[in-house]
Amino acid sequence: MEGSEDQMLHARPVYVAAVDLSSSEEFLELTKSALQAALEALAPGSLFGLVTFSHKIGLYDVQRPILVVKNVFVHQDTEGILPIELEDVMPLLQFLAPVETCKDRITSALETLRPITSWERTPGAGQVLDGMLMGGRGFGAAMEALCNYFGSEYGNTFALARVFAFLSGPPDYGPGQLDTRRYGEQYASKGEDADCALLPEQTPFYKDLAAVAVQAGVCVDIFAVTNEYTDLAYLKFLSIESDGSLFLYANTDDSTLPQDIRPYxxxxxxxxxxxxxxxxxxxxxxxxxxxxxxxxxxxxxxxxxxxxxxxxxxxxxxxxxxxxxxxxxxxxxxxxxxxxxxxxxxx
The missing domain is CATH 2.60.40.1670 (beta-sandwich domain of Sec23/24)
Structure with a gap:
């Protein structure tokens, strides 16, 4: 059985949408429209998976008549690992749905996406600083878990795997979190020289993760919709070194995100x-x-x-x-x- 599953996955391209729920309604509406356009462009035979991230990672099973979402909570510290592997939460073939038979259910699942509110966060997952809600965007943990999801059991099976990662701000929770507070306009009064502050490398996390993605045959596109400093200088390694692209949009109104999801x-x-x-x-x-x-x-x-x-x-x-x-x-x-x-x- 394992051989037949492996052969099936080899023959079918895989697309995964990783959506940031530590975001706004406007961001999610833009993301939904982009993914709807992408779904229409995918050829029959493609497999599609939907995952969300915040202070937890959500895996969506759209192959059942009733939508099932299973969540894994992310540890807050930078060295933290997930308490359970994604493969143990939901088998890969259950997570990846055939587009030709599940398109309507995928569309329905997209419509259920809502921003994480402050009361949904675990204690300590978010804090208000200078009027901004910080913490709770576990982007690094989600990307690391997905690469392990694709590569741990099946090796280089996913030579056709592409991850569309939609990000509404800097990763600020769990592994791969970045301290971007001192770079924003709201911190200009601190007296720091922003040009000098940008020089030091914060973490090699995304460079190392890019190597893991390449080894697993996974390509990552990052679509960042934000007007705050997000430290893309270090996030870019995950997309660029895995043959993906990095897109930055200052706001949802001027975004061309739906058109930027192109065939490859x-x-x-x-x-x-x-x-x-x-x-x-x-x-x-x-x-x-x-x-x-x-x-x-x-x-x-x-x-x-x-x-x-x-x-x-x-x-x-x-x-x-x-x-x-x-x-x-x-x-x-x-x-x-x-x-x-x-x-x-x-x-």
């Missing part, structure tokens, strides 16, 4: 061949080298806006010979996969 190619391989007179130097782009073959790069997913570049060095001090009858040659081969609707069988 998955499981890409880029191979470079060239003349013997020169060799590749540095390479630039969201890819990682093949462990066995030289000049072969793997890309979890990409779109028409993705850019890749190489520097070249001569292999000797002669360079290109004027007397050679052959011109220098660079050849690039790009292989990728896209999901297409299944063909209807003829009777």
């Amino acid at each position: 190619a998955f499981n890409c391989v880029l191979r470079l061949r060239k003349s013997t007179e020169f060799k590749p130097g540095h390479s630039y782009g969201h890819f990682f080298p093949d462990p066995q073959y030289e000049n072969v790069q793997h890309i979890i997913c990409c779109d028409s806006f993705a850019t890749y570049a190489y520097d070249f060095d001569f292999t000797n001090n002669v360079g290109f010979s004027r007397h050679s009858s052959e011109l220098p040659i660079v050849q690039i081969a790009f292989q990728y996969a896209v999901v297409v609707p299944p063909r209807k069988s003829r009777v």
Whole structure:
């Protein structure tokens, strides 16, 4: 049975929406409209999962007639781990729903999303500071749990997994929390030099998590809708190094979020061949080298806006010979996969 499940997951692309509930009604309405547009664009055969995060992580089972949500509470400290693995809370195949048969139930589940209120937070999960409600956005814990969810049991099964993470402010609770209070306008009176304060790295958490995501074959897109300082300089590693994108919108009114969820190619391989007179130097782009073959790069997913570049060095001090009858040659081969609707069988 395990072999058949693994084979099924290999053949189907996976999309997961991770939604911030430590947010506003306006943020959630924008997120819902974006996900509705994304659902309409997903090809039959895709699997979709819905997860929410705040001071707890919520897993949504939309395959049953009645919606079931199971929650795991996040520890407040930065070193805290979840009391239970997500796989033990809800089996992966129960969490990931076929889009073609569960689209209506997914839509209904999206409509149930509501912001977490102050009375719902656990003691100590939130505090009011200078009029702002701080604490309760466990983004780091949710992303770490999802990467482990996808990678722990099935290895690199999820080479087609894409996580759409919707964030309404800085992570300020649990692992990966960032102290951004001193950077906001409300703290300008503290007399701190913001330009100098931005230089120190707060935590390597998101760099390390990006490596875990790549190992599990998971790509993360971050859609941040906020006008407060969110420390995207460190959050960006999770998206950029996993072949995802990072989008920032100052407010919900001017956001183009629904249009920014674009179709992608998955499981890409880029191979470079060239003349013997020169060799590749540095390479630039969201890819990682093949462990066995030289000049072969793997890309979890990409779109028409993705850019890749190489520097070249001569292999000797002669360079290109004027007397050679052959011109220098660079050849690039790009292989990728896209999901297409299944063909209807003829009777």
